[in-house]
Amino acid sequence: MTRPDDKEHTPDWQDTAASLRELFGQKRAAQPTEPDQPESDAAEPALTAFEPGDLPLPVLGEDALPESVDETGDPVSPSPLAGDATTPTAPASDSGGEGTTEPVELPAPAVPAVVAASGPAILPEPSAPPPADAVPAISASRELVPKSVETAPAVSAPASVQAPSVPAASGFSDDLEEEVFAPTAPTSGPVVGDVLDGYHLNEDLGRGWFIASPVASGPSVEVYARPDPLWATLAPHRALPRFSTAGALHVLEPVGGxxxxxxxxxxxxxxxxxxxxxxxxxxxxxxxxxxxxxxxxxxxxxxxxxxxxxxxxxxxxxxxxxxxxxxxxxxxxxxxxxxxxxxxxxxxxxxxxxxxxxxxxxxxxxxxxxxxxxxxxxxxxxxxxxxxxxxxxxxxxxxxxxxxxxTTPTLPAYQVAAATSVGLNPERPMNEDSYGFTWRQLGLHGASTLVLRACVSDGMGGMAAGEVASAAAVDAFLTSGKATLPEMVWDANAAVLTAMAGRDGGCTFSGVEVRGPHLQLGHVGDTRAYVRQAGVVRQLSRDHSYVAAMVASGQMTPEEAQNSPERNKVLRSLGSLRVPQENYVQTLEQPMVMGVGDRVLLVSDGVWGEVPDEVLIPLLTTLPIQPLVDRLIALALEAGAPDNATALVIERVE
Known part of the structure; x- marks a missing residue:
């Protein structure tokens, strides 16, 4: 399609570029060079030769002229002068005589002011008409159509200056600040994939360790592939792994766990x-x-x-x-x-x-x-x-x-119960049995302890002041400061001698000390100690009596001993010796460990003499501790209770 004037339509940006070329040519013609100015400087177009009284020129935005063109209208790279914010004027008419500049008629702009690329908008004066030589504002609109513009000789845009080329940096990326290069040092030592001494190295665990499998067959194992480790010279220890050697390899045995x-x-x-x-x-x-x-x-x-x-x-x-x-x-x-x-x-x-x-x-x-x-x-x-x-x-x-x-373990907890009776024998008005227990617990840093002592003593009947002897023995044992059970019992023996003051008398004795979970026994005479452990009841002490010696020698059966008139004769007692004798006091070879539910029963002969073992043992297994001692005393009374009867029981509950 052609325009009404039958001329080929020119794109808007080409019209704008032509106007700028005409303007640059007119300005260069209007500015003569100084006589002493170098020729190279005179060739530079003067783009700012305006008088102070001239109106300021509007500045074209960056979108008004995206790029320069050459004489043929083809776009070229913008020159350094293209960035000057100078508005072109129309060239002088050849027929004007006066050389005045005819204003270019422009359509009404959609925006009353031309906004510069940066800076405030430049508004025209509404009242005063522009002077004849005023330069019209050229809109940045793409609809620029001059009323009458004569073509001026084309002016070539200054050649663009190419920036020196810089080779692109290699070894860098937009994501990382620096490139990490692969190590160039040769790998030392075995690596995954090697076969050493019959093992194929499958996985590197670091620090010389590999998971390897036998080349022939067999499960994977852990091997150490560095030579002569110092740990291989260590003496065996339960916490250390065991290993074998295969050539230069050290092969670990699986630990498990x-x-x-x-x-x-x-x-x-x-x-x-x-x-x-x-x-x-x-x-x-x-x-x-x-x-x-x-x-x-x-x-x-x-x-x-x-x-x-x-x-x-x-x-x-x-x-x-x-x-x-x-x-x-x-x-x-x-x-x-x-x-x-x-x-x-x-x-x-x-x-x-x-x-x-x-x-x-x-x-x-x-x-x-x-x-x-x-x-x-x-x-x-x-x-x-x-x-x-x-x-x-x-x-x-x-x-x-x-x-x-x-890591001091929690202290165990115990319960104690006791009962005693004078019996039914009219000839024994005094209860010559004595018992007692003490409980001492110390809470010290790193040394919390629980110490429980208990004993039963039977004053020997027929002797003077049997109750005095038994009471002295019980008190001395419970308060003794000695470290071992034999020493404590010998303290009781010394107390009996002192209490009797030369009188003929003495007592039998069974005592225990529980220190934490460990129990030790000290026994002299025919009082007895029984233990229930893991549901099994057994006699812990040995009777130091005539009938017990006869049974031990095979000269009497247990049944005969139970009914023998000699059963009350004892071979050992406290108060009969002034000088301690070795092995006179029975103790346990090793302290017994008391578990939760375990019991120890101490009784005088007035109980075990009237309550046979076949009755006593089931009671010790089944009854709670206080009903147990009460029942034993009751059974002794039911049997006639010819002697004083005493029972004391200790049970670990925690």
Whole structure:
């Protein structure tokens, strides 16, 4: 389609460019060069040669002229002068005579002001008409149609200046600040895929360890592929893994067990720590120090804590090979200093912290804020000692001593019941039996103890003041400060001698001391001690009597002894000797451990003489302790009770 004037339609941007070329040409013609100005400077178009009184020229926006064009109308790169915000004017008419500039008629702009690329809008004066030589504002609109414009000689735009080319940087990306290059040093040592001494290395576990499978056949195993490890020279220990050798490889035997996963119950964590500290103590005796330990290596097995991998060790007094493990490596190892057994203590302290909190020891170490996160009594103090600087750090022996104070077992609980009767014998107006028990519990740091003493004493009938002798023996035994049961019983013997003051008299005696869960016996005469343990009842003491000796020698049966008129004759008693004799007092070869539900019954001969074992044993097994002693006294009375009757029972309930 053609225009009404039958001329080919020219794009709007080409019209604008032509107007600018005409303007530049007119300005250059109007500005003569100075006589002394260099020719090169005169050729530069003067774009700012306006008088101060001229109206300011509007500035074209960047979107009005996206690019320059050459003489043919093809776009070219913008020249440095294209950025000047100079508005072109129409060229002078050839027929004007005066050389005045005829205004260009423009359509009414949609926007009353031309907005510069930057800066405020320039508004025209509404009242005063523009002077004849005023330069009309050229709208940035694409509908620029001049009324009458004569073509001026084309002016070539200045050649664009190309920026020097810069080669693109290689080895960089838009995402990373630097490129990480693959190591160029040759790999040393075995790698995955190698076959060594009949094993194919399948997986690298780090620090020289691999999972490998036999080339022939068999399950995968863990092997150590570095030569001559120091840990292979360690003496066997229950916590260390066992291994065999295959050429240069060290092949571990599977440990089994369960991995210790944090958080760990505090009691269990301290028990695990105790076993590993014993390992440190044993290695210290061999002159070795543990300098690195895999945190996941300890396993809980039926035989105790065992390590899946051997620890890395160094000779004491020598610097260790640095193997950094964040949150675990001792500071002296990092510093290349000489190591000793306390380096292993640091490792175990860091391991204990991770077990209890589920976190790795932070870089700042054992600050108050870090230890505040451990809420187990006594453990923050232990951690401070284990993680202190090496010169202040605890030794394995000191850690074991501290753990002993923290892992003191809960004290057992016992119940005691007793009953006594003077009996029915008219010739025995006084109850010559005596009994007593004391209970002492000490709550000391690391030494909480419970001590229970109980005894039954029978003053020998027919002798003067039998009740005095038995009472003196009971009181002396319960208050004795001696350490062993024989010594306590000999204290009772001395008290009987003192109380009798030369009179003929004495007593039989059965006493026990329970210290924690352990029970020991001290016995003289024919009072008896029975024990119920795991549902089984047996006599704990031996009778020091004439009939018992006859039965032991085979000269009398137990039934004959039960009915013998000689059954009340005793061979040993307190008050009959002034000088202690070895083995005179019966004791147990080893203290007996009292479990929950176990019972010990002490009775005088007035009970066991009238209540046979076939009746006594079921009662000791079934009845609660107070009904038990009451029932035994009642049965003795039912049988005639020719003698005083006394019964005392102790039961562990917790």
């Amino acid at each position: 369960e991995t210790i996963k944090a958080p760990v119950n505090p009691d269990a964590a301290l028990a695990h720590l105790t076993e590993l500290t014993r390992l440190l103590f044993a290695l210290e005796k061999q002159g070795n120090a543990v300098v690195d330990l895999e945190p996941d290596s300890p396993r809980v097995t039926p035989g105790g804590v065992r390590l899946r991998f051997p620890p890395r060790v160094s000779r004491m007094g020598e610097p260790a090979e640095v193997a950094v493990r964040e949150g675990f490596t001792p500071p002296e190892v990092l510093a290349g200093q000489a190591v000793d057994a306390r380096s292993g203590v640091y490792l175990l302290g860091a391991l204990l912290y991770s077990w209890l909190t589920g976190r790795t020891l932070p870089a700042e170490g054992t600050t108050g804020a870090v230890l505040d996160g451990v809420s187990v009594p006594g453990v923050p103090q232990l951690l401070r000692g284990m993680l202190a600087p090496v010169e202040e750090r605890m030794t394995p022996a000191e850690v074991l001593a501290a753990l002993k104070t923290l």
